[in-house]
Amino acid sequence: MDLVIGPLDLSAHVDEALAVQAVAFGLGPDEVAVRRQIVLRHMASPGARAYGASTADGRLAGFVYGMPNDRAHWWSTVVEPYLRALRNDAWLDDSFVITELHVHPAYQNRGAGRGLITTITDTAAQPRSILSAIDTESPARALYRSLGYQDLARRVLFPSAPRPYVVMGASLPLLRRRPITDFRPRRADG
Template sequence: MEQLTEVTVRPIDLAAWAPYALEVQAQAFGLSAQEVAVRLHIVGRHAQQSGVLAFGALAGDRLVGFGYGMPNQREHWWSTVIEPYLAARGHVDWLDGVFAITELHVLPQYQGRGLGSTLIRTLCERSGLDRSILSAIDAETPARRLYRSLGYRDLARAVPFPNTDRPYTVMGARLPLLDRSYSAPANSR
């Protein structure tokens, strides 16, 4: 069993840390090597976006978690996919003036230690905006429970994204996020 070392959260250069972030995401999210390669290019494009914020959770010099986001833009691919689902539920205003959490992942062995909460809180606090939006797999997962504990609520469910069989839920929260303690069940991932 791996000894868990102290973890610090700090800003990271998203472009420089992208390969390490994708290693974390692959383990946390179960991505194939092909999916990692595709996402590496996407993260590279995101790193060039205006207003992007990225934070890493580091155990020594090892990235064990990361999160990044940016002010949402309607012309971004993600927004064009979710827009009709938000509009159908009267929530299209959540595409404007919001901070989009793009990715948030923590290595399985470091989950349940508050790193995800610290990462998302830090991103939202530094965004300078008064609302946040994200998408999560449409299932009762530790991630969805975390988001709800922070004040996120479902805006649209069963949203299909191209190239995935899993439906997603789009969630939104007013900022600052709620200050409720969250702890994942000991056996969850």
């Protein structure tokens, strides 16, 4: 991967991060303005942290941020009834929430998303992680599944969101791919 992953002062780089999110998620200027205030509020939460994937010349190509879950936060209040209906609401306790993860399309499929989410969850004190994603089969959902995330509730509706979401959860640490160096070819003579 030609990107470097490291801690990100998201409050100081919020506009750069939201520019990545706007391209990756298809957001318009009004949505970006609303999300800017949300990101700044989130980053003031206890335990909130962010990581960025940067190019060699220092441009932000992707970012992730999250925090320990708090049942009083808006996101938890929306997803809790869906999780409770499936007896999965205990996942809201002692979990680290991946609030946002976005990689600029020009840098997708290079391992940046995997690197960002494993880096941030490796620093979590909680034993598990939860997140929400658009409830459709997508590269993001495939990535999350490959890391050990499982569906906890589907068809979750957020106010003003045009499409339903899925809430996913995984035990930490997240699963890792076996390195190719662990591959042992079968001998031709045996």
